[in-house]
Amino acid sequence: HMECRDRYFMIAVDFSFTGEEPRFEAVGTGVYLITEQYAAQCGYSVSVLPLQDQVVLRASYFSCHTDNTDDEVFTFKFNLIANHEGKEVTYAMNKTCSPSLPWSPREVTCEENYMEVSVRSDVACPTGTKKDDWDAAVQTSYTSATTDWQVMFQRVEQELMPMNLSEAQKQGYEFDLTDGRLVFRTPYGQPDCFSTEVNGVPVEVVHATLFSRQSWVVLMVDLVAACSLEGLYDDDGYMMWETPEVLHPLVSGLHDTQVHIGVDGELVEQPVAEERGYTVEKHNATVQISIPYNAEGGYRKSFVDDDLYEYYVFHLYLEQISVDEDHVDTRLRFHRTLSTPLLPRPVFTENAIHEEHVFTIYLGDVPDDVELAAVNLNGHKCTIPFTNTSSHTITKVAHPNNTHGYTLRVPFVDPVVIQQFSKEDAAMQQKLDINYTLTVLPENEPFYHLASVMALTDVPPVFDAVCSESGISFKLDHRPFDYLWYISIDTELLTSELAAQHGYIMSNDSQSLLLDVPLYTHGYEYKDITLKGFLGTFEILVRDHETSEVQSSTVKTCPFSTTEMICSTDGRMTVVADLSRAVPSGGIPARTNLIDKYCGPKEADDSRALFSFPLNSCGSIVKLNKGSVTYENE
Template sequence: MAFGFCLGVFILLSVWPSVTCSDLPRGAIETACRDRYLLVTTQLSFAGNEPRFEAVDADGVHPITKQYGSECGYMFSILPLPGHAELRASYFSCHTDNQDDEVFTFSFNLITIDANGVETTYHVNANCSLPLPWSPREFSCEENYMEVSVRGDVSGLPGTKADNWTAALATAHSAAMSTWQVMFQQEGQQLTSMSFSEARELGYVFHLTQGRLVFRSPYTGSVMGSVTMVNGTFVEMVYPILVSRQRWVVIMVNLVVACSTDEGMYDGAGLVWQTPTLLSPLVSELSGLESSKISFGVAGQLLDEPITAERGYSLDISDTTVQISIPFNADGGYRKSFVMDNMYHEFYVVRLYYEQTFMDDSGVETRLRLHRPMNTPLLIQHPSIINQTVLEARVFTVYLGNLSYDVDLVAVKLNGHNFTILEANKSGLVITMVSQPNSNLHAYVLRVPFDSVIHKLYPTEGLLEYSLDINYTLVILPQEEPYYYLASVVAQFNDVFPPVFKGVCNKKSISFQMDHKPFDYLWEVGVGPYLLTPNLAAKRGYIMQNDSQSLILEVPLFSVGYTYKDINLKQFRGTFEILSRVPKTLEVKSSLAKACLFQTTEVIVCSTEGVVTVVTDVTLAVPGAEPNGTFLLDATCRPQETDDTRARFSFGLHTCGTRVQVDHQHVTYENEINIEHTFQSEAPVKTRDTASVVTVRCVYPLSDLYKLFAYWRFEADSPGVGTILTRVPVKIFQPNFPPTTLTTTRRPLTSTTTSNTGLSPGRKMPGIHPRAKYVKVFSWQMNQPKGTT
C-alpha cells in the first residue's frame, strides 16, 4: 500500500561534483534517544533532491544505502511533511560505539543537495544511555529489517520446537566443528548449515556485544526465511540456530525471529492493522509463553490509554489476534494532498508503533517492538462547506474545512468579483484561517456582509433571498498546484414586504403613516422620482416625523407633489402618491396614491397637457361684479361654471388669446379674466366698461417642453407653476416661502425672474397685488432626473 514517492528508503549513491561543509542550523536537525534506537529528524529543504546519510566510525565513512541499512540496522525514510526526513539507528547498528550495552555513541554525515547540484554536509553526533533495562530476549520489527538480541548467558531459550532442536543437536554432534556455525531451519526442509561469512553474504548479520548476542535479517524476501499464515495474518520468520562443538560439549543458541507482515488496510473509516496474539515460532508448546502486556502509539512513541481514546484509536485483543484501528485523519497521522483533473486527492499516513511483552513459565521476559507505516489509497476528497450564517447579523459566514496542512487558500471569487486574501480583508470582507479541533487539519472562515457583493432576489412575494457564489482558489504545497472549489450559500427571509403606508384625509392636508419593520432598509421611500429625506420635506413644506416606531408624513394642500382632478366650484380631488422602491434600480415595489376631496375656494392648475383650470373670486377685484359676465382675452372664452362670486375657466394654453413669452430658462403663458361692469359718471348717465380684474399665468421650465418645439405638440414633463394676480392684496400660498404682498402699480412684463411667484424673469407686477393661491401640480415621471425639485 505504500507510495514510493513518500514512503520507504531514498538513498542516492552518485558521486557529486561539489561539496561544502556547514555548521548545523539551529532546529534544522534534531536527535532523540528512544528505548532501543536513536531518532534523527531533519527539516532541511530538499529542493527536489532527497538527502542521504553516512555512518562514520574509526574505519571511515559508510554510505547508508537501502541494502546496507537493512543489514546494519538503519532505517531512513522521507515523511509526507514537506522537507521532513528521519533516520532510525538501532543501538546495535554496525557503526555504533557500544559501551557495556549501556551507552551508545553515534556519528553521521547528513548530505543535502540544492537546486544547483551543490552538496552540503552536516555532521550529526549523539550519545544515548539505555533508558530501559534489556529483557532476556528482545525483537525489533523495523520497516526494512528484523532484529533479535538475547542475553549472552542464555544458551538455549525456549521457542524452537522440540523436534527441530533435536535435529539441530544431532547435526552438531555429527559435524566436527569447533567454530561457530549457523543452521537455518525452513519449513519442510532439512537444516542448512553455513559459516557466519556465508550467512553475511546472504544479508544475515550476527554480532556479539559485551553481554548480548544479536541477529539481524532483511525484513522481506530473505533467502532463508519463510512466510506463513498465523491466525489470518501473514508472518515472516527466520530460524537461525548458532552451534559450536567443543569436544563433548555442544553449545546451541536459538535466535529465531518472527514479525507480522500486515501492512494495514483502509476500511472506509480508518486504518486497521492486526497481528497474531502469539507469534509462532516464538511460542512453542513446551515454553508456556503468554502475552502479558500490549501497548501501542504512533511515530515511535507509546501512548497512554486516555490519549488513544481521545484520538479515537481502538485496541481489540482476542485469543488469536490483536487489532488496532486508527480513524481517518486522527491526530498523530499525516495527510498528503494532490490535484488531478481539478480533483482534490489525498492519502492519510500513520506510522504505527507497537510493543508486546511475553512471559514464560520461568518468569523470563520477551519483548517485541514493531514499526509499521500504514496509509490509505488515494482518496478523492471534498472540502467541507458549512453555512454558519446568522440571519440577524446580515453577514454570510461560510466555513471551508477538511483541509490538510499542505493546502492554502490564496484567492476567492465572490459573485464574479475576484479578491486575493489581502484584497478581501481590505474590502470589508474577512477571511480567517482556523485550526480544526482534535486534528492536524485547518479551515478558513469567510465573512461577507449582505450589503457588499451579495445578490438579492425576490423569488416569490414575501420571500427574500440573499445568494453568494464562491469560487475558492487553493494551492497544494510545496508544488503550488492550483485547485478550484465551488460553493454556493443562500439566506432566506420570510414575510419580507415593502413598507406599507396608511393615508388619512384632513381638511387641508393628507397624512401618511408607515410602521417600521426590520427590512425597511431594503427599500427607499420616494415622492415621484425624489427620495424622501428630511431636507426634501423641509424644502417642500411637508411635516415629517420619523422615529424608531414609525414614519409620519403630513402633506399640506397645494404642496409640491399633488395632482388635481374634477375641479368645480364646490370641491376638487387632490391626490398625493408615496412610493416604495428598490434603491439601485428604482423599481417601484408598492405605492399609495391617496385621493381626498377638498373644498374649492380658489385654485389654478397648469397641467402637463397644456390645459389651465382656474377658479377665482372676481368680486375681490370688483365688488358686486357678476362672475357670469367674465371672459378671457378672447371674449368668446367664457367660464364653464359660476356662482355669486366665483368663476371657473378651463382653456388650452394656445387658445383664448393666451400670450406666450420665452426666455433662456422658462416659457410663460398669460391670460386675463375680464369683466364688464356698469358705473355712474358725473352726469346722471350709466356707462358700461370692460376691466381686467385677474391675470392668470402658467410658467413651465423650458427644458420640459422639448416636444413643443420638436413635434409642435404641447407635452410637459412636469406641470407648470400657476399664479393668479388680482388688483387687491391677497395671500400667496407657496411652498417654502412666506406670504408676500406687492404694493406697486401694474406695469407691462419685463425680463427678470421672481422665483417665489413663478413669474418669468423680472416680472414685477406694479399695481397688482398677487393674492392667488399658488398651486404647483406634478404628474411625476419615474425617468425624470434626480437632484431637482
C-alpha cells in the same frame, strides 16, 4: 536533533535546514554511505516524513559501526551530508547512549525495513522448541559442523545446507557476538525468510540456527525473528492494526503478554494512551490496536485528486513483553507507519440573504493546510484579498477544531451580480455564481468549489428628480416589469388628464416618462417661507397595482427665490406682495395692513411685505361659487 531512546539512537533533521533530502554516512573503521540496502542489513532505518517536514535516522544499538562497551555504553558516529545553495556540506555528529532499560534475555525488533533478534548468550535451551525441528538441526549440524561458526536456515518441510557467516553476510544477513549477546539481523524479503499466516494475520519469519563443533561438543543457538506485516485496516474513524500474540510456534510457550503503545518511537504511559483514545484489545490470541484518525500524536494531510481528500498518518511504536514457561522474557518492539486511505473531505457553503439586499455566503470546514486563493464571481476573477475599492468583502473565520472558513458578502447592487426580471415570479432576480479557488499547502495544489445563490426582490420604480427656477422635473426610465405598479400624486392616479387639470407638463413614450411640475401647482408643500426664499417639496408615490399600497416614493425638495406669490397651505394664506407700484412714494411696506388693520405683515423690506394668516381671519371675504369657495383679502 539527536536523542537516545530505549532501544535505538535517533537523529531528526528538518528539511528547512538541509534544503533537499539529506544523506547519512556511518563512521567506524571507515566511512560507509547508508543506502537503502545497506541500512536494512546494518540496522539503520531512514524515513522521510513530509508531514513533519523531517528526515529521521534510527540506528539500532547493535548496528554495524556502533562502538559497544559491555552492552551498556554505545557510541554512534555519523556524517550528515546536506545541500546548501548547490554545495554539499558535511556535518559530523556523534553521541554516546546507555539504554534506560536492562536487556531482556530475548529481544526482537521489527523495524520498517529489517528484523533484528538478540539473545543473551547464557540462555538455556528453550523447552518450547518443537522436538522434530531440533532433532533435524542437531543431525545436520553434527555431521557438517566445523570449528568455525556456521548458520543453517530452516523453512517448513525444507532442509537447507549450512553456510559460513561470511557467506551469509554476502547474502545480506548480519551476525554479531557482543560481550553478552548474540545478534542476528535480516532485511525483509530475503530468500531464506518465509511468509505465513498466524490467526489470519500475515507474518514474515526467519529461523536461523547457529552452530559450531568443538571436539565432541556441538554448540547451537536457535534464533527466530517473526514480524507481522500488513494487518492494517481502518474502520469507522479508526486506524486498526493486528499482530498475533504468539508470532511463531517456536515460541509458542509464551504467556502473560503485556502490550504498551506509543508514537514516533516513544512509548507513552497507559493513562496517556487511554486519554488519547488508543485502545489495545486481545481477541482469539490476536492483539488489536485501535487509534482514532485525529488522535494526538498522528498527522493529517489534505490531498487533491480533482476534489479535496485527506489522509491520516500514525507512526506506531508497539512493545510486547512475554514470559515463557522457563520464565524467560521476550521483548518485541514494532515500528510501523499506519495510514488511512484517501478520505473525502468536502468543504461546504451556507447562504444567507439579508434584508439590506446583500448576499452573505459562508464557506466552511476548510482545513488548516488549505487556503483560499481566489474567488470567481459570475466570471469576474477576484484575487484574495479583495481591493479596497470593491463593494464585495471576504473575511476569514478561525475555529478551534483546526479548521477555518470564509464569509463572502456581495451587495445586490454590485456590478458582478446578474440582475434580470423573472416573469414567473413577477420579481427581480439577483443571481451570483461563485467559483472558489482553494490551494493545499505547501504544494499549492489547487481545487475548486462551486456555489450558486439567487434572490427575488420587488423593485418599485424610482424617479430621477431635478430642481429648476420654475419648478421640479421628474424622469422615470421604463422597465419591462413596471406594470406591477402605478404612479399617483397623493391618492390620484397620474394620467394625462390629471396632469392637464393641475397644470403639470407630462410626456410619456416607450422609453421614459417626463413630468414637469411648475411651482405653485397642486401637490406642493412649502416650508421656511421668508422674503429671501422658501423650500418647495413635491412627492410622487408608487403603489402596488393590486393592493394600492404605497411601495416607494420619490420626494424632492428644492429652494426657490421669493417673488410675488400667493399660496395656501393647511388653512393658511401666505402672500408676498411687491408694493413698490401700489404704495405712494415714501410709503413704508412694514406699516401696511390687510382689511383688518390689526393684521400687519410678518416680514417686510423696502418694497415687499409678507403676510401669513388663517383664511377665515383678518377680514377675509368669503364667496361661495358652484364648485368652489373663494377667500379674498386686500
